[in-house]
Amino acid sequence: MSGLEQLYQQIILDHAKRRVGEPLAEPEAGHPAGESHQHNPICGDEIRLRVELDGTTDASTIERVSWEGNGCSISMAAASVLSEMAAGTTRGELLELIDEFREMMRSRGTAEPDEERLGDGAAFAGVSKFPARVKCAMLSWVAAENALLDAAKA
Amino acid sequence: MDSTPTPAVASPEIGLTPAEVGRLRADFPLLTQTPGLVYLDSGATSQKPRCVFEAEQHYYERANAAVHRGAHSLAVEATDQYEAARTAVARFIGADDDELVWTSNATEALNLVAYSCSNASAGRGDEAAERFRLGPGDEIVVTELEHHANLIPWQELAYRTGATLAYIPVAADGSLELDRLDDVVTERTRILAFTHVSNVLGTITDVAAFVARAKAVGALTVLDGCQSVPHLPVDVKALDVDFMAFSGHKMLGPTGIGALYGRRELLNAMPPFLTGGSMITTVTMERAEFLPSPNRFEAGTQRIAQTIGLAAAVGYLDEVGMDRVAAWEEHLGARMAAGLTEIDGVRLIGPGSVERIGTATFAVDGVHPHDVGQFLDSRGVAVRVGHHCAQPLHRALGVTATTRASTYLYNTEDDVDALLSAVADVRGFFGVTS
Numbered sequence: 001m002s003g004l005e006q007l008y009q010q011i012i013l014d015h016a017k018r019r020v021g022e023p024l025a026e027p028e029a030g031h032p033a034g035e036s037h038q039h040n041p042i043c044g045d046e047i048r049l050r051v052e053l054d055g056t057t058d059a060s061t062i063e064r065v066s067w068e069g070n071g072c073s074i075s076m077a078a079a080s081v082l083s084e085m086a087a088g089t090t091r092g093e094l095l096e097l098i099d100e101f102r103e104m105m106r107s108r109g110t111a112e113p114d115e116e117r118l119g120d121g122a123a124f125a126g127v128s129k130f131p132a133r134v135k136c137a138m139l140s141w142v143a144a145e146n147a148l149l150d151a152a153k154a
Numbered sequence: 155m156d157s158t159p160t161p162a163v164a165s166p167e168i169g170l171t172p173a174e175v176g177r178l179r180a181d182f183p184l185l186t187q188t189p190g191l192v193y194l195d196s197g198a199t200s201q202k203p204r205c206v207f208e209a210e211q212h213y214y215e216r217a218n219a220a221v222h223r224g225a226h227s228l229a230v231e232a233t234d235q236y237e238a239a240r241t242a243v244a245r246f247i248g249a250d251d252d253e254l255v256w257t258s259n260a261t262e263a264l265n266l267v268a269y270s271c272s273n274a275s276a277g278r279g280d281e282a283a284e285r286f287r288l289g290p291g292d293e294i295v296v297t298e299l300e301h302h303a304n305l306i307p308w309q310e311l312a313y314r315t316g317a318t319l320a321y322i323p324v325a326a327d328g329s330l331e332l333d334r335l336d337d338v339v340t341e342r343t344r345i346l347a348f349t350h351v352s353n354v355l356g357t358i359t360d361v362a363a364f365v366a367r368a369k370a371v372g373a374l375t376v377l378d379g380c381q382s383v384p385h386l387p388v389d390v391k392a393l394d395v396d397f398m399a400f401s402g403h404k405m406l407g408p409t410g411i412g413a414l415y416g417r418r419e420l421l422n423a424m425p426p427f428l429t430g431g432s433m434i435t436t437v438t439m440e441r442a443e444f445l446p447s448p449n450r451f452e453a454g455t456q457r458i459a460q461t462i463g464l465a466a467a468v469g470y471l472d473e474v475g476m477d478r479v480a481a482w483e484e485h486l487g488a489r490m491a492a493g494l495t496e497i498d499g500v501r502l503i504g505p506g507s508v509e510r511i512g513t514a515t516f517a518v519d520g521v522h523p524h525d526v527g528q529f530l531d532s533r534g535v536a537v538r539v540g541h542h543c544a545q546p547l548h549r550a551l552g553v554t555a556t557t558r559a560s561t562y563l564y565n566t567e568d569d570v571d572a573l574l575s576a577v578a579d580v581r582g583f584f585g586v587t588s
């Protein structure tokens with residue numbers, strides 16, 4: 001695979017078009033939710049992302065992740081993959097996934113991602129070789145982490 | 155792509171022949187030593203010919219000493235070279251020696267004017283500094299297409315003095331709405347700051363229209379020459395502006411050096427921005443007297459080697475001839491614009507009929523500029539993507555980012571064609587068909 005094809009794996013190009021989780025959705029009544037807005041001043045990429053939890057008393061499951069944003073295919077695909085993977089996980093599981101994803105993105109191409117766990121997210125391993133693009137991939141994942149914090153406050 | 159063959163002898167219309175450009179390229183080590191590189195990002199910073207870093211090296215090996223300090227012969231030699239560099243660069247833009255102040259870059263030059271106005275507004279300077287005093291009710295006018303470097307210093311000056319910032323808007327196609335000059339630039343306007351060439355669109359501003367209006371209302375003119383001085387013959391006296399800022403690194407020179415041109419009587423009336431050593435006459439524990447321009451604006455140990463490198467750069471440009479540089483780049487720019495327009499799903503940004511330098515900014519439908527830039531990079535084509543430090547202009551154009559290809563004298567028709575063929579493949583790669 002050429003460098004370019006490692007960066008733009010087919011899974012990424014597909015997600016950049018499918019955009020799971022777009023547009024931003026109103027949470028159902030009684031469902032706690034948190035939101036985060038992230039902006040990359042270098043390229044202007046932007047995302048507003050909302051995490052909606054279930055309506056039970058401990059609200060521990062992610063009901064839905066939705067977002068609206070504007071950016072390159074890497075950032076849009078990352079938001080889509082995240083939204084697909086997050087639905088149905090617990091808060092704790094999602095935070096762990098975010099940590100794993102971040103670790104992979106910081107690896108400069110050395111990480112061997114666990115495809116079982118990271119699913120389509122593993123396709124971003126190639127992006128970690130392009131330091132200028134890591135922030136694009138991380139934008140929505142950082143937004144999800146902050147949205148979870150925001151939801152915990154609510 | 156339909157490529158018109160270039161005649162072997164340069165017609166005046168295209169300035170240089172491909173063979174001449176080929177010989178020039180041999181002077182640029184980075185270009186010859188980077189196989190496959192198609193460098194179309196000179197709008198951000200230019201490559202440098204060998205003579206520029208040789209001049210710096212020669213200075214360090216033969217003449218390095220502190221300038222304007224000390225009586226030993228090495229200090230005299232260093233001072234002579236430093237001042238000779240000033241003369242060379244001043245001549246290059248049609249100014250006198252004492253009208254050229256060294257700065258780190260254009261950003262610092264623009265801030266120098268803004269902060270000197272601030273200091274005048276705080277009461278520094280004598281009666282002659284009155285022209286620089288701003289307060290509530292006064293206006294500073296810029297345009298909507300400015301680089302952030304020619305916007306934010308004026309925003310900040312307005313905050314500090316209570317003056318108001320107004321601007322000449324751009325139309326939907328990115329052209330300046332010149333018919334607004336008369337109602338935006340009024341008797342209240344004290345400073346009119348505008349760019350000579352847009353760093354995003356490459357369009358050349360009608361300087362005469364701005365200067366005429368500024369003169370009619372008694373406003374000072376500050377021209378951002380960052381994108382014009384490297385690419386066009388520029389004569390500040392003919393342009394008749396009060397100040398002009400530019401950067402060395404965009405015109406074959408080293409980083410860390412730029413300059414501010416100012417009319418002599420204005421520079422000598424303006425209170426200094428940075429203060430300290432080498433800019434004073436008499437200092438007591440209470441106060442200091444300042445040297446005349448340009449030294450009053452050159453506090454502290456200066457960027458000596460860089461000035462000598464920049465002098466070598468303007469010598470190089472002079473030898474080629476700025477008329478020919480401009481004609482060659484216009485030729486390359488026209489080839490880029492025509493070629494890009496022919497590619498399906500590619501839209502050239504900016505007004506059609508305005509004169510430009512060799513800069514083409516475009517959008518590829520369905521593909522984000524960041525992805526366009528990455529794809530072009532995989533083909534060896536270096537371009538700039540993003541908002542190019544001009545967010546308000548991008549907002550006015552209704553986009554968050556664009557892709558910009560910008561030429562210089564060392565670019566070839568093959569460089570342009572490599573860009574065009576790479577751009578033609580972008581949508582296919584990203585699976586955009588409609």
Ligand SMILES: Cc1ncc(COP(=O)(O)O)c(C=O)c1O
Binds near residue numbers: 261301303381401
């Ligand atoms: C039109 C214009 N103005 C100002 C600047 C700022 O130049 P510098 O960063 O060298 O100070 C640039 C360069 O980026 C420019 O293109």
